[in-house]
Amino acid sequence: MALSTGINNTYEEVPDLAKEFVNKAPDETGQRPKFKVSRDTLVRTHQRHLKLLSEGSVPVRSLVLPKPYPPARGLVEATSTKAVHLGDLRIDSRDGDAVLLLRTITAPYVWSSTVTVAEDETGDVARLTVCNLEDNVVDPIVTEGTILAIRQPCWTRLVDGGYHIRVDHPSDLVLLQPNDDLVPEAWRDDDGQNFKGDAAQCKKEGDMMFLKKRFRQALELYTKGLQHVSTTPDSAAEIDLYRKRCGVSIVLLRLDDAAKDLAEAIATHARSTPDLSSSELADASIVKAWLQNRSTEDPLHISTRIPRPLKELAARIKFDIGINQSTPDYNLSVISAYVGPLTLHVDAANYISDTEVRETGSRGRGLFAKKDFKEGELICAEKAFVLPGYFMQDRNSDCLLYSLGDGTAAPRPGAWLFKELVQKLRWNPSLRKEFFDMGDGGYWEEHGWELAEEEDIPVDVFRVEYIRRLNCFSAPTRSSDLLNQPPNSNPELRNGFWTHASYANHSCLPNSIRTFIGDLRFLRAARDIAAGEEITNQYVAPDIDIDERQEKLRTTWGFECDCQLCIIDGSVSEGTRKERLRQFEELKSTVMKLGEKGAPTITSLKKIARALREMEILYSPSRIEGQTTEDPYATLPRLALVHPTLFLTEAWRSVKNIDRTIEYALKLLRNFGLVVTTEGGKLEVVHNAGFVNVETVRALNYLAEGYTSRGEDELAAQCREKAKQWYIIITGSEVGAEQFFGSEQFFS
Numbered sequence: 001m002a003l004s005t006g007i008n009n010t011y012e013e014v015p016d017l018a019k020e021f022v023n024k025a026p027d028e029t030g031q032r033p034k035f036k037v038s039r040d041t042l043v044r045t046h047q048r049h050l051k052l053l054s055e056g057s058v059p060v061r062s063l064v065l066p067k068p069y070p071p072a073r074g075l076v077e078a079t080s081t082k083a084v085h086l087g088d089l090r091i092d093s094r095d096g097d098a099v100l101l102l103r104t105i106t107a108p109y110v111w112s113s114t115v116t117v118a119e120d121e122t123g124d125v126a127r128l129t130v131c132n133l134e135d136n137v138v139d140p141i142v143t144e145g146t147i148l149a150i151r152q153p154c155w156t157r158l159v160d161g162g163y164h165i166r167v168d169h170p171s172d173l174v175l176l177q178p179n180d181d182l183v184p185e186a187w188r189d190d191d192g193q194n195f196k197g198d199a200a201q202c203k204k205e206g207d208m209m210f211l212k213k214r215f216r217q218a219l220e221l222y223t224k225g226l227q228h229v230s231t232t233p234d235s236a237a238e239i240d241l242y243r244k245r246c247g248v249s250i251v252l253l254r255l256d257d258a259a260k261d262l263a264e265a266i267a268t269h270a271r272s273t274p275d276l277s278s279s280e281l282a283d284a285s286i287v288k289a290w291l292q293n294r295s296t297e298d299p300l301h302i303s304t305r306i307p308r309p310l311k312e313l314a315a316r317i318k319f320d321i322g323i324n325q326s327t328p329d330y331n332l333s334v335i336s337a338y339v340g341p342l343t344l345h346v347d348a349a350n351y352i353s354d355t356e357v358r359e360t361g362s363r364g365r366g367l368f369a370k371k372d373f374k375e376g377e378l379i380c381a382e383k384a385f386v387l388p389g390y391f392m393q394d395r396n397s398d399c400l401l402y403s404l405g406d407g408t409a410a411p412r413p414g415a416w417l418f419k420e421l422v423q424k425l426r427w428n429p430s431l432r433k434e435f436f437d438m439g440d441g442g443y444w445e446e447h448g449w450e451l452a453e454e455e456d457i458p459v460d461v462f463r464v465e466y467i468r469r470l471n472c473f474s475a476p477t478r479s480s481d482l483l484n485q486p487p488n489s490n491p492e493l494r495n496g497f498w499t500h501a502s503y504a505n506h507s508c509l510p511n512s513i514r515t516f517i518g519d520l521r522f523l524r525a526a527r528d529i530a531a532g533e534e535i536t537n538q539y540v541a542p543d544i545d546i547d548e549r550q551e552k553l554r555t556t557w558g559f560e561c562d563c564q565l566c567i568i569d570g571s572v573s574e575g576t577r578k579e580r581l582r583q584f585e586e587l588k589s590t591v592m593k594l595g596e597k598g599a600p601t602i603t604s605l606k607k608i609a610r611a612l613r614e615m616e617i618l619y620s621p622s623r624i625e626g627q628t629t630e631d632p633y634a635t636l637p638r639l640a641l642v643h644p645t646l647f648l649t650e651a652w653r654s655v656k657n658i659d660r661t662i663e664y665a666l667k668l669l670r671n672f673g674l675v676v677t678t679e680g681g682k683l684e685v686v687h688n689a690g691f692v693n694v695e696t697v698r699a700l701n702y703l704a705e706g707y708t709s710r711g712e713d714e715l716a717a718q719c720r721e722k723a724k725q726w727y728i729i730i731t732g733s734e735v736g737a738e739q740f741f742g743s744e745q746f747f748s
């Protein structure tokens, strides 16, 4: 579908207008709408929008979250709910017990949200907008004739002056079956349009729908088939229908339902197999518990005692829910070869057992080592809770997320992650606890919302978004892919969510490095870590300027870093800080101009080296308050010096000056806080501040080249060894190392 500007499309919210409206329009809370729109007008407007949609007259998807309000809680029951009609509703005024029954009278418009026209029992009509639904045009959820219960309904004003019924939280919308107790008598007899075949026909028709990607219709047909076999037992058909419905649920990320159906399929198979009929496999609740227990163990040997198709589904469900193994046992080259933009999700168990989450004292909870880890060792590996897959190049997948409550906005990676998180949480109550245990920045507590002991955790979309923002990570398809990007390219990264490793707090001087291969996220030790030590990670590479650095951490994650680098950078006088930045910018522009002229001359390099020496003075003890002799930067990164040193290292290398290349490569490592000595022909990293990155790997490789040229082969080999170790730390595995190191130009 070609996207257009969406002119005349009033179903699509324009975020800037919506923001202005929310902040400036007079408060009409509790009032009745000023006018009613007739059924004809609503339907006509809707038909026009359906036409726009089919013509592609839609803008980029904008998901707009209004000002926060809590979701409806508990279950909708015919006895305990307060039935209301459209005529009873007020503007922005929600009653937690009220339920509005609606029946849709049009096909849905599905783009940024699902929009339809619906009537209540009295025949009154309204535009209904359902946001945050995992809806699509091919397989819509709210089709014409759907009966819905809207919880805590109210009128919401539209920017163009109209009114609609808007639903944001998944629990505020309940799709009802025509025979549900809540459904009014007059709407009950809708069976006429339904498929009337027997179990076999339901299955056949369901398969057809599945092939057409009409997954929800397939689900309905398999359910109907199962209703048939409940009255005319046929275990083979029953197993088949449960298995098929399980497969559809997996596609729709409904893992709880999938586990339930597969458990039924396995139990039915066991009951109808003489050898198994009296085994635990005949008890669906035991099988379901095994499917969801997060363990790789199979003490009942379930997977070896069931037919292959069921075994494969069991593996699929267990991997998708997440299983934990106690050893870091991964074939990374196989996993890496499998992974691609369309195959992000790998079949692998998590390894998290040698780390634990506990209170830190001042930074909330943190991740801690349960054993000693050597530099480079895998600390933990974890499959994503959610990592959306979509085509980066496809404009149709463009999507933006706006939160009108706090005025924030997120581009496509965050928007899709939000959408998929809502979907996964909505359909899998068993996975909610681990997600909602993550920090939401105090949002839920601030409002005084608490849950009863046994209460199902509601999917509050605003809370989901707070948790997403504070805990998600940007991920490339493979970390090693980033090494092959052209300089200064800024590839779009996906946004994903990993629950265990996300407890690692930030430090600018981290002891672990995170990497990604598909949806597997690895943490490796950037230096030796002792049992009991907190594991830290750089959320973002620190800015040179401490104020900018803290500002970024404050606005994105709500804290200021107090690592040793931040303490020392923060104790430098403002004058010196400004001077560092000024000299850095000046040098940067000199270097850029030089780059434009082609190969640098020796004279120009010497000039830059002189300027760098002057900058080094700005890091001397005399420049730091209260310091006289001791150098507070002795083992700390000197961030303003990194880029000029990097330039000089590469420039000396390009003019084949071996001694200078070695000198500046060592300086580069030092300026990253990696203090390296080569005394006695032995490479030793005497201090490692945690800045292991592609530049430091390259610096080691340049050292190896240089020492080789000087005939110092032993030292060169040690540099190469270290470079390879660091390559694994920064990419997660040794895949691609040969290509990376082989492509480097050696001195001739």
Ligand SMILES: C[S@@+](CC[C@H](N)C(=O)[O-])C[C@H]1O[C@@H](n2cnc3c(N)ncnc32)[C@H](O)[C@@H]1O
Residues within 6 Å of the ligand: 362, 363, 364, 365, 366, 438, 439, 470, 471, 502, 503, 504, 505, 506, 507, 557, 558, 559, 560, 561, 562
């Ligand atoms: C991804 S979570 C880490 C786990 C978090 N500490 C918790 O208890 O859920 C990110 C949040 O942790 C806290 N945090 C992370 N690093 C921190 C640090 N260096 N100092 C203070 N707070 C930090 C901030 O509240 C941040 O929003």
